[in-house]
Amino acid sequence: MYPRTLVTLAGLSVLFFAACTGAHTASVGNSTSATTPTPREYSAVVKKKTILMGPPEYTPPAPFAAASPKIIEKGGHYVYIPPAYTIAKPEKGIEKYVVETLRQKVRRIKKFAAENNYDTTVAFFIDMQVKSGRDRFLVVDLLNDSIIKKGLAAHGKGSEKFTFDRKFSNGEGSNCTSLGIYKIGKAYTGAFGLSYKLYGLSKTNSNALKRYVVLHSMGSIPNAESKWPITQTEGCPAVAPAFLEELANILDNAPRNVLLYIYCGATN
Secondary structure, three states: OHHHHHHHHHHHHHHHHHHHHHHHHHHHHHHHHHHOOHHHHHHHHHOOOOOOOOOOOOOHHHOOOOOOOOEEOOOOEEEOOOOOHOOOOOOOOEEEOOOHHHHHHHHHHHHHHHOOOOOOOOEEEEEEOOOOOOOOEEEOOOOOOOOEEOOOOOOOOOOOOOOOOOOEOOOOOOEOOHHHHEEEEEEEEEEOEEEEEEEEEOHHHOOOOOOOOEEOOOOOOOOOOOOOOOEEEEEOOOOOOHHHHHHHHOOOOOOOOOEEEEOOOOOO
């Protein structure tokens, strides 16, 4: 037989637990009735939130906040890579775009734009054969065949944490850059702020919209050339914030959709 005091304490414990449980249940019940939408309302909320979004804003971990450059992954998960890692071996590529190759791409874009009702006055080109720390994003005046702006552009890291030899793919989940011609769509505010939707117009980049490949900026990308590799993404051609502002001025005032041509050498 248990002592009477033990029985009394046990009884009080049961009563106390029941009281707490009842209070908690009532609180949850009141909260649910006040804030949880009905099934029909919930469906409407979900539909409203089905919009194209970019990656979340980059916030470096405290120990590395002052480090530069910051090489990171896009998405909800970021990996810090020490600057020394980026110089462990040379990045493959050339130091400057090939003029004749660019002329070839410009001729193709002029023809494509005229035949498909896109802007025939200006177009964007990214030569992925060029190293990431060099100006490989080129804004070309199609009327005068002249380069009016240059800047850096990130490429996809692929299946590696950081790649020194970029690979290209149109596959979902590949984290690679997709080569080909893109239509630059409307601006929207994503997790990185101002961003522009990209629509793949080639067989090699037809999954761009599904992969959420967009044109956006990243604060970790410098605005001037660097001898080191820059930030890599999961496929987006990201640029420096100041450079995106210059591009936005062109895009927002263009009479028709501007084309972006990402290529690597003369064969694509």
